Amino acid sequence: xxxxxxxxxxxxxxxxxxxxxxxxxxxxxxxxxxxxxxxxxxxxxxxxxxxxxxxxxxxxxxxxxxxxxxxxxxxxxxxxxxxxxxxxxxxxxxxxxxxxxxxxxxxxxxxxxxxxxxxxxxxxxxxxxxxxxxxxxxxxxxxxxxxxxxxxxxxxxxxxxxxxxxxxxxxxxxxxxxxxxxxxxxxxxxxxxxxxxxxxxxxxxxxxxxxxxxxxxxxxxxxxxxxxxxxxxxxxxxxxxxxxxxxxxxxxxxxxxxxxxxxxxxxxxxxxxxxxxxxxxxxxxxxxxxxxxxxxxxxxxxxxxxxxxxxxxxxxxxxxxxxxxxxxxxxxxxxxxxxxxxxxxxxxxxxxxxxxxxxxxxxxxxxxxxxxxxxxx
Amino acid sequence: xxxxxxxxxxxxxxxxxxxxxxxxxxxxxxxxxxxxxxxxxxxxxxxxxxxxxxxxxxxxxxxxxxxxxxxxxxxxxxxxxxxxxxxxxxxxxxxxxxxxxxxxxxxxxxxxxxxxxxxxxxxxxxxxxxxxxxxxxxxxxxxxxxxxxxxxxxxxxxxxxxxxxxxxxxxxxxx
Numbered sequence: 420x421x422x423x424x425x426x427x428x429x430x431x432x433x434x435x436x437x438x439x440x441x442x443x444x445x446x447x448x449x450x451x452x453x454x455x456x457x458x459x460x461x462x463x464x465x466x467x468x469x470x471x472x473x474x475x476x477x478x479x480x481x482x483x484x485x486x487x488x489x490x491x492x493x494x495x496x497x498x499x500x501x502x503x504x505x506x507x508x509x510x511x512x513x514x515x516x517x518x519x520x521x522x523x524x525x526x527x528x529x530x531x532x533x534x535x536x537x538x539x540x541x542x543x544x545x546x547x548x549x550x551x552x553x554x555x556x557x558x559x560x561x562x563x564x565x566x567x568x569x570x571x572x573x574x575x576x577x578x579x580x581x582x583x584x585x586x587x588x589x590x591x592x593x594x595x596x597x598x599x600x601x602x603x604x605x606x607x608x609x610x611x612x613x614x615x616x617x618x619x620x621x622x623x624x625x626x627x628x629x630x631x632x633x634x635x636x637x638x639x640x641x642x643x644x645x646x647x648x649x650x651x652x653x654x655x656x657x658x659x660x661x662x663x664x665x666x667x668x669x670x671x672x673x674x675x676x677x678x679x680x681x682x683x684x685x686x687x688x689x690x691x692x693x694x695x696x697x698x699x700x701x702x703x704x705x706x707x708x709x710x711x712x713x714x715x716x717x718x719x720x721x722x723x724x725x726x727x728x729x730x731x732x733x734x735x736x737x738x739x740x741x742x743x744x745x746x747x748x749x750x751x752x753x754x755x756x757x758x759x760x761x762x763x764x765x766x767x768x769x770x771x772x773x774x775x776x777x778x779x780x781x782x783x784x785x786x787x788x789x790x791x792x793x794x795x796x
Numbered sequence: 797x798x799x800x801x802x803x804x805x806x807x808x809x810x811x812x813x814x815x816x817x818x819x820x821x822x823x824x825x826x827x828x829x830x831x832x833x834x835x836x837x838x839x840x841x842x843x844x845x846x847x848x849x850x851x852x853x854x855x856x857x858x859x860x861x862x863x864x865x866x867x868x869x870x871x872x873x874x875x876x877x878x879x880x881x882x883x884x885x886x887x888x889x890x891x892x893x894x895x896x897x898x899x900x901x902x903x904x905x906x907x908x909x910x911x912x913x914x915x916x917x918x919x920x921x922x923x924x925x926x927x928x929x930x931x932x933x934x935x936x937x938x939x940x941x942x943x944x945x946x947x948x949x950x951x952x953x954x955x956x957x958x959x960x961x962x963x964x965x966x967x968x969x970x971x
Contacts, residue, residue: 450831453830453832456868501865544823
């Protein structure tokens, strides 16, 4: 199916409100429900609605992070599902919960949805938890940690000749410098790439600065369709296309230096027009890319064909705050917020899941439901 | 030599098939009780049940988890509850299971503490399992004071407190 044909049938749905906690290394005082409640309150208060106005509730989280079975059911106490509500949950980043809500909104039966995700990366050992998403027979028993796997990917990228360690440092320096303007960021500082290159290796070729922080945080958005979106929000961030694709589970079966699943998802989301298929030809005002490790941003930029003029991760991205299960939805929130505050007319948000960018979601956003005016030559 | 695409049935080659693979997994967690549960557990360590009231519907939740699950608002007012309550419903456990520490048959009951609007699960002891009934009035039996801590294990079990059974009308909303 061509992207254009896919777009023609899309019901206009927009992000109309967003709220998040300040990202922190460890939230010591509040449990997940207590973290979520003020964010859910804010996401409704921003636009003067209540839970009674929501046609659907969908969340993304994983019980492994806090070691509590059905933690997503307990988290519903932050919404208060009485009278009973239509609800769903994905054991994935909240970006995929947003995808589910968007899909339901396409059917036309509901006009609004609350989407949230909560991620506490601090209570356990992430190295061990993330190893458990690998093949359980041949890989997980060796407990390969996510930094080592990201280092394999980084080395594969270096070996193509497309990037160097200095490029990784430049991504990290820019991200953390931009994060100085994001009050919710966890890691924000102004350091030159040359300074960063004096860091020790954690796992070569990755130095400390190329790694994401460990973060606790929550995020919530309200989606609304058509006139309901216009009623609720002065400048809705319209989702002009959204798609997600997955690659093989076995790392050895993939070319880690590229992200074909991101490219296909972007095609499905209508990111490319005829001219946009050329590398560097995609012009949007903002791209929020979920690249927990610095080299991944370079791989994603290429897959998405982003022009050099695109502002990538002005929020600081996942290198500034990386609450697991949250950081992907947060990219959509940050991109949508630039449209809702009037500073951008078009944006691309990307979320990833799995080791080494295994699964990728691309969400195209614009100030008009018909999508951005194409500036590509 | 078989071609590379052929899978040979290991059984026919005389080797036993692999039927089990052991992958030991252990995950350690640093649990965050949260504000409301911390308050509750600190009460338990002092021999008290501390619930929390919803500012919207005025129901009292125990143990509180910080939110009213029907209204979705923070429960902020602490409420000290009675040491006694009513059995709203129960079951008698007759099936032995691994790691069982209590002699069967024993009674597992939903107990509505006086002043609370939600029942929680507790053991009933000091009576034959056949004698338990809905509406029975019970009280918490605590460990010796020097063994109280930040754990529900500070409460050994509940036992009949000698009061007449509660009227069904008083607890029918909590079944």
